[in-house]
Amino acid sequence: MRLAFLRGFWKLTWVEVKIFAREPMGFFATLIMPVVLFIVLARAFGAGRAPSATDLDVSFNTAILAAVVIAINAVQSLMAIIAIYREGGILKRLRATPLSPVTILGAHVVVKLGFTVVSLALLVLAGRRLFPGVMQVNVFSFTVAVLLSTLSILSLGFVLASLVPTSRFAQPLGAVVLYPMLAVSGLFYPVERLPGWLQVVAALLPTTHAVALLQGVWDGSGWGAHWLNASALAVLFAAYTALSTRVFRWE
Amino acid sequence: MNPVIAVSHLGKRYGKTVAVDDVSLEVLEGEIFGLIGPNGAGKTTTMECVQGHRVPDSGTISVLGLDPRRDADALRQRIGVQHQEAQLQKRIKVWEAVDLWQSLYPRVTDADALLERLGLAPKRNAKFMTLSGGQKQRLFIALALIHEPQVVFLDELTTGLDPQARRAIWALITGIRDRGTTVFLTTHLMEEAERLCDRVAIIEHGRLIEVGTPSELVRKHCPQRAVVFTSDDANVAERMHALGTVERFVDAGQTTHTIRGEGDDFVTQVINCIAREGIRVRGFRTEIPTLEDVFLKLTGHGIRD
Numbered sequence: 001m002r003l004a005f006l007r008g009f010w011k012l013t014w015v016e017v018k019i020f021a022r023e024p025m026g027f028f029a030t031l032i033m034p035v036v037l038f039i040v041l042a043r044a045f046g047a048g049r050a051p052s053a054t055d056l057d058v059s060f061n062t063a064i065l066a067a068v069v070i071a072i073n074a075v076q077s078l079m080a081i082i083a084i085y086r087e088g089g090i091l092k093r094l095r096a097t098p099l100s101p102v103t104i105l106g107a108h109v110v111v112k113l114g115f116t117v118v119s120l121a122l123l124v125l126a127g128r129r130l131f132p133g134v135m136q137v138n139v140f141s142f143t144v145a146v147l148l149s150t151l152s153i154l155s156l157g158f159v160l161a162s163l164v165p166t167s168r169f170a171q172p173l174g175a176v177v178l179y180p181m182l183a184v185s186g187l188f189y190p191v192e193r194l195p196g197w198l199q200v201v202a203a204l205l206p207t208t209h210a211v212a213l214l215q216g217v218w219d220g221s222g223w224g225a226h227w228l229n230a231s232a233l234a235v236l237f238a239a240y241t242a243l244s245t246r247v248f249r250w251e
Numbered sequence: 252m253n254p255v256i257a258v259s260h261l262g263k264r265y266g267k268t269v270a271v272d273d274v275s276l277e278v279l280e281g282e283i284f285g286l287i288g289p290n291g292a293g294k295t296t297t298m299e300c301v302q303g304h305r306v307p308d309s310g311t312i313s314v315l316g317l318d319p320r321r322d323a324d325a326l327r328q329r330i331g332v333q334h335q336e337a338q339l340q341k342r343i344k345v346w347e348a349v350d351l352w353q354s355l356y357p358r359v360t361d362a363d364a365l366l367e368r369l370g371l372a373p374k375r376n377a378k379f380m381t382l383s384g385g386q387k388q389r390l391f392i393a394l395a396l397i398h399e400p401q402v403v404f405l406d407e408l409t410t411g412l413d414p415q416a417r418r419a420i421w422a423l424i425t426g427i428r429d430r431g432t433t434v435f436l437t438t439h440l441m442e443e444a445e446r447l448c449d450r451v452a453i454i455e456h457g458r459l460i461e462v463g464t465p466s467e468l469v470r471k472h473c474p475q476r477a478v479v480f481t482s483d484d485a486n487v488a489e490r491m492h493a494l495g496t497v498e499r500f501v502d503a504g505q506t507t508h509t510i511r512g513e514g515d516d517f518v519t520q521v522i523n524c525i526a527r528e529g530i531r532v533r534g535f536r537t538e539i540p541t542l543e544d545v546f547l548k549l550t551g552h553g554i555r556d
Contacts, residue, residue, distance in 0.1 A: 011354040015340075015347050022342040022378075089337030096304065096332040097355050098324065 008099055012107040020111060026080075030073050030115055035122045038066035042131060063127060063135070064214045065187060067142075068207060070119045071150040072182070074112040075157035076174040081108060082158070083167035092251045101250075109154055116150050117143060137218050145217045145230075149210030152233040153178075155240035156206055162247040181207040206236045255280045255402055255433050256301060261310035263296050270296040272457040274310075278402075283424065283434040285448035287441065287546070293457040294437040295335055295406055301435070302332055302404055315401060328356060331395030335406035335437075338387075341380040345371060345390060348379065349397065356398035369393050369423060385416030392423060396432075403427060405436040409443060421447050441543040451542070455550050465542050472548050473540035476517040478510045480525075481534040490528045494520050505533070 021027055041062040085091045094104050120143055127135040160177060164170045184191070184198055185207040191199055202208040209229040216226035223230060256278035263271040271293045278284040286294045299305040301312055303319030303326055312319050317326045339348055349366065353359045366372045369389045374382065382390065388408055395403050405424070409417040424447060428434050438444050444451050445465045452462045461468060487508050488497045495512030510521055518537055525532060 008351075008355045011351045015343060015351055018347070019340050019342045085340075088339075089334060090340060092334050093337040093339065096302070096327070096334060097352065098327050099355060 080170040082161040083170035152206035152237040158244035185211040282449040285451040288454040331400035331403040445542040474513040477538035478521040
């Protein structure tokens, strides 16, 4: 019984990977776009921390921006897929099989995390080739941090996917919610200097903690110094997942 | 024959709307049972409660001796389900869908033989989005049959198909029944119900109005028969009026007679009379009521209203 469950899970995951790879636009947007964004911005601002751009008060790390965009793309793509599958009755059809609800959605999460890793690998490869010397980060540690961040943002994505009325709204709603999350994440502007209420909002969003953790891993202060952000990502993941099991709509 | 599905006093409402109101029915082993009625009558809701997909507000349901909610996991292994208007991933290939579904059940049928039987073997490598409406429905049937279920549920399977594809599906469903699988289907097409179903239940506004074989229902509710023939002979009406009411209609020198009566013997009586009286007949046809007429009579309106 347990073996049969795993067989279905991997079959579904593998099928979803193949289906995703057959859609050229989604494939490009998820895998290639963040890397292109990184290269373009890194050329303009410098690949590592850009400490001298004080007149605009921006000091963001283009590699971390690209990593967060990878995570957000994964979430947007997941929201669109859930909306399309719900609208087309695909979720309903899968639920009529012995597949458990967790398996059906878990397969999509695994696919998204898998593509996140591939996209991240491309990012690091591009960085090391084009900007030698700046990608000195521990790749394993950085990858784990990005995966934890993605998982946490994905769980918020499931809550959002339940609120999307039709698949046509999935993409715009994703953009309207996810990109402003980036704006208050501390990537462009220090969270401590936001108005008080916005600081509270920022603390409840996974992107804020993702950025802090990724920056910590990047500049070498490491997980020890950012265990609070890492725990916050885990707690938010648990909270959003619990919420989405209550509000998720299958049809 | 044993009932494989027993529904008693089923009730289901959505907010203030009553979808299903006190429905009781039995589906017998090895038959094609059709739930028929207009869109919104409660067919799908009834079927989805029986599958365990929806929770009824009241009443009891037993499928293969199991409770659809309590024994949901066990039941899923023994029933096949085709939901109305449920699609598949656009870019999934036929063989991938079949392969995935096969991996979900401990005991499965030979997929190649199944695809062959459903005429899908040449489409094994086609993506779902490139299939025609009829091919999609045949794939759904394949997925519903992959684990050799004892009961298969087909919700509005032929809606939107052209007549040719529809006939092909009818032949397949008859084949499923002949292999021993019980079929529970819904349709709003009276012709489909009449041709396909061993027994039908007519449902309207959530209430079950009538259950029986199509011919039983026609005989019970619409016993009227009519014989229409053209003849040049004079005085046909006088010789026929003992059988029923006679209408005459003259067009371009030809006289068309319509004789109306009731009962199974009526047509025979008219033929005997024509033979006995030596009436010369140029054209001859009968008008026998159909399930559509039964529906019209029982509900006071047509199915498409």
